[in-house]
């Protein structure tokens with residue numbers, strides 16, 4: 001056991017993903033059960049060899065210009081550089097964000113609420129073991145955390161003490177019996193005691209009430225791990241960055257996932273706007289939130305899904321009828337659609353003139369807007 005504290009005797013357990021993968025599907029299933037069991041008991045788990053070191057290197061290469069252009073301490077988190085929008089900026093990050101072993105773990109914790117004491121509760125029923133009783137979840141934050149040398153004390157390492165991530169939403173969720181988010185810290189450089197490996201309070205996810213403060217007075221241990229590893233914990237687990245006493249940087253990447261009906265910490269739809277999201281694989285589009293997680297949630301304009309609106313090349317929210325769906329002459333009176341070909345043609349001419357004027361006055365954004373409007377009108381089959 002690594003530590004004995006007010007929450008019992010605990011251990012930071014470690015499992016090797018590459019070895020499990022090499023041994024085939026049975027071993028993978030065992031791996032899934034092991035990591036889930038470890039996080040359930042101790043609040044944290046380390047997955048070693050989760051990805052090859054070359055993927056970490058590629059990611060850092062892609063992100064280097066953004067990291068180098070960001071001052072330490074922006075946002076008041078002194079001593080660290082925080083750099084986000086990874087989905088849009090780094091294709092290598094997609095391998096971490098959609099890592100199959102981690103997504104399965106997140107699914108068990110968030111969709112199925114499998115950790116002890118939690119349950120999916122929908123429509124007055126508890127979902128333990130019920131088919132299709134699942135909560136939606138999505139990507140919540142992508143952030144490189146570059147811990148620079150110095151810049152903190154043991155009590156206040158980087159302007160951010162030990163904390164629980166679930167405190168970010170206004171509501172007190174302590175009594176909800178619910179896991180709200182799963183955090184993953186990817187080691188992009190080796191995490192060592194000296195360079196500020198994350199401090200963890202093992203067992204703190206089980207405090208009573210869950211947001212209780214006993215955990216902040218308990219001993220911490222540091223999650224030492226080689227690069228290519230991932231430290232995983234739940235939003236109830238107390239943790240915080242360490243102080244870097246070396247002359248090198250400690251490079252980590254936080255990738256968090258949270259329930260799909262809670263606001264995202266890093267707004268993924270703004271960090272990866274539609275014109276960039278259109279080029280992503282569908283799985284990634286859905287993971288970052290271009291979808292309807294449940295019922296009517298997240299619809300756009302005329303009750304369309306993001307896929308049937310902003311992700312379409314020719315969609316422009318300011319164009320009437322941008323949804324591109326056919327009118328029903330029996331029900332949709334002439335007020336709602338051009339009634340004649342002449343009217344339709346006149347509209348096209350008007351838009352073309354406006355586009356030309358915008359080009360002449362060098363307003364290329366406005367010109368693009370009219371270009372899109374014209375293409376939507378041409379495509380629409382409404383007369």
Ligand SMILES: O=C(O)CCC(=O)C(=O)O
Pocket residue numbers: 145160185196197198199239240241242252
């Ligand atoms: O960088 C770390 O080790 C943890 C940082 C962290 O938890 C945070 O800043 O939210």
